[in-house]
Each structure stands twice: as C-alpha cells, then as structure tokens.
Amino acid sequence: MIMGEFHMIPLKINNYNYMKRAWQKLAHRRIIIERVTSNTFENKHYNEMKKKTFISAVAILFLIVSTAVFATDKPTKTTTQTMPDNVKAIVKKSCFGCHNSNSKNEDAKEELSFDKLDGLSAMKKISAFKHIGETVEENEMPPKKFVEKYPDKKLTNEEKQTLISWAKKEAEALVKKKF
Numbered sequence: 001m002i003m004g005e006f007h008m009i010p011l012k013i014n015n016y017n018y019m020k021r022a023w024q025k026l027a028h029r030r031i032i033i034e035r036v037t038s039n040t041f042e043n044k045h046y047n048e049m050k051k052k053t054f055i056s057a058v059a060i061l062f063l064i065v066s067t068a069v070f071a072t073d074k075p076t077k078t079t080t081q082t083m084p085d086n087v088k089a090i091v092k093k094s095c096f097g098c099h100n101s102n103s104k105n106e107d108a109k110e111e112l113s114f115d116k117l118d119g120l121s122a123m124k125k126i127s128a129f130k131h132i133g134e135t136v137e138e139n140e141m142p143p144k145k146f147v148e149k150y151p152d153k154k155l156t157n158e159e160k161q162t163l164i165s166w167a168k169k170e171a172e173a174l175v176k177k178k179f
Contacts, residue, residue, distance in 0.1 A: 087166045094142050094153045126174045133167035136160050 083091070091114060098108035100115045112128060120128060135141045136155065147154045155163070 084166065086162060090155070090159045090163055094155050094159070097153075098142075098146075122174050122177070126171045129167040129171035129174070133164045133171070136163045136167075 096114055097103070098105045099112045101109060101113050103109045103113075112131065117125065117128060137160070142153055142155065
C-alpha cells in the first residue's frame with residue numbers, strides 16, 4: 001500500500017502541473033484571441049474611416065473641379081442680339097416652327113434649336129451656322145413635304161441668300177474671335 005501511495009503522490013503532482021500548464025495555455029490563447037479580435041475591430045474601424053475619408057475627398061475634389069469648369073465656361077455673345085430683323089423674320093416664318101425646344105418634331109429639335117443657339121459654345125455655334133448655310137443652300141430646308149403642306153413657308157431665293165450670308169458672316173466672326 002505504501003507503494004501505491006508513493007505512486008499516487010507523483011501522479012497528483014504531475015496531474016496538478018499538467019492542469020496548470022493547460023490553464024496557462026488556455027489563458028495565453030485567450031489573450032491572443034482577444035488581441036486578434038481587438039485588432040480586427042480596430043482594422044475594421046480604421047478601414048471604415050479610411051473609406052469615409054476617401055469618399056469625402058473625392059466629393060470635395062468633384063465640387064472643386066465642377067465649379068472651376070462652370071466658372072470658366074463664359075457664354076459667348078448671344079446670337080439673338082446679333083441676328084438682324086430681316087433674318088429673324090425669315091427664321092420665324094420658315095424655321096422656328098420646327099427648330100425650337102418646344103417643337104413636337106423631335107428630329108428637327110435635336111438637329112438645331114434656334115432658342116438654344118445662345119447657350120452653345122463658340123465651336124458649336126460655328127458648326128451650327130455652317131450647317132444652317134449648307135442646308136439652306138442645298139435646298140434641304142425647309143423640307144419638301146413640309147413646303148407641300150405649308151406653301152407659304154417656302155423660302156424665296158432672296159431669303160435663302162439672306163440666311164446663307166448671315167450664317168456665313170456669323171461663323172466667320174466667331175472664328176476670328178476664337179482664333
């Protein structure tokens with residue numbers, strides 16, 4: 001019996017040391033787990049802050065750039081002020097019915113809108129005046145079907161020449177001013 005007790009004592013000590021080491025390992029793992037989870041939380045928080053900062057910076061940059069772009073886009077001299085009365089009368093009689101922003105004719109409105117001509121940049125105005133001169137000179141405007149339906153809207157040769165020369169002068173003036 002003494003022999004058994006002798007063997008039991010080291011077993012109890014070994015068992016105690018084993019348990020002590022096991023608790024230490026668990027405590028160490030718990031600390032590591034806490035560090036990992038807290039770092040993960042800090043990383044998530046840091047990433048969220050970084051993301052919000054980036055989005056804010058992009059938004060501010062967009063506002064600055066858009067303000068700079070719109071501030072430098074100065075409107076050019078308005079066409080309606082430079083359009084002579086005889087040209088206004090011709091445009092009103094034969095063109096404005098289809099070529100305005102309130103027209104039901106979507107194709108004509110999209111191609112050219114006389115009431116939006118003022119808001120165009122100089123390059124787009126030059127292109128628009130060139131297009132006006134060419135289409136009138138080639139007898140494309142007003143269209144034949146339109147003239148058949150409304151014969152009073154047909155342009156006379158004198159009105160055609162007036163429109164062509166006006167469009168050419170306006171385009172040349174803008175080119176000289178631009179370059």
